[in-house]
Amino acid sequence: MTQRTLVLIKPDAVRRGLVGNVLSRFEAKGLTVVAMEQRHIDAAQADAHYHEHVQKDFYPPLRDFVTSGPLVALVLEGDEAIEVVRAINGATDGRKAAPGTIRGDLSLSNRENLVHGSDSPESAAREIALWFPQL
Numbered sequence: 461m462t463q464r465t466l467v468l469i470k471p472d473a474v475r476r477g478l479v480g481n482v483l484s485r486f487e488a489k490g491l492t493v494v495a496m497e498q499r500h501i502d503a504a505q506a507d508a509h510y511h512e513h514v515q516k517d518f519y520p521p522l523r524d525f526v527t528s529g530p531l532v533a534l535v536l537e538g539d540e541a542i543e544v545v546r547a548i549n550g551a552t553d554g555r556k557a558a559p560g561t562i563r564g565d566l567s568l569s570n571r572e573n574l575v576h577g578s579d580s581p582e583s584a585a586r587e588i589a590l591w592f593p594q595l
């Protein structure tokens with residue numbers, strides 16, 4: 461089934477010059493870019509995006525990280541796009557993510573892990589409305 465998913469190419473990827481590397485993996489897989497914008501978000505946008513994590517111990521440094529510089533937000537579309545993107549991203553912790561995934565190939569961190577992908581159809585709908593209300 462064709463789905464849309466919200467992806468963030470996080471500030472560590474922008475700082476490290478890895479936007480093209482990350483984006484090319486999604487494009488090569490056959491996913492379509494429906495919307496894409498570079499943004500430097502504030503704490504309120506970080507809190508809205510990560511609302512299920514705001515009470516957790518790891519959240520304050522996560523908020524600092526995602527607001528630390530520009531990121532690239534995009535909506536990708538394709539067959540089973542939500543699960544496909546999360547498989548391409550790899551496990552949350554870059555040290556444990558499988559080689560061949562974005563995090564497994566390019567991250568050594570549990571926080572600075574380069575990408576975000578929506579984790580369910582409900583999350584995707586909420587996140588797309590938050591980041592790209594015009595869609």
Ligand code: RTP
Nearest residue numbers: 518522551552570571572573575576577578579
């Ligand atoms: P994401 O939401 O970014 O796609 O990542 P995910 O589903 O694989 O991981 P999630 O559990 O939703 O965590 C969101 C982001 O928070 C940071 N994190 N830090 N213990 C920690 O220090 C910790 N755990 C998670 C990561 O940046 C993770 O992607």
Ligand code: MG
Nearest residue numbers: 576577578579
């Ligand atoms: Mg998540």
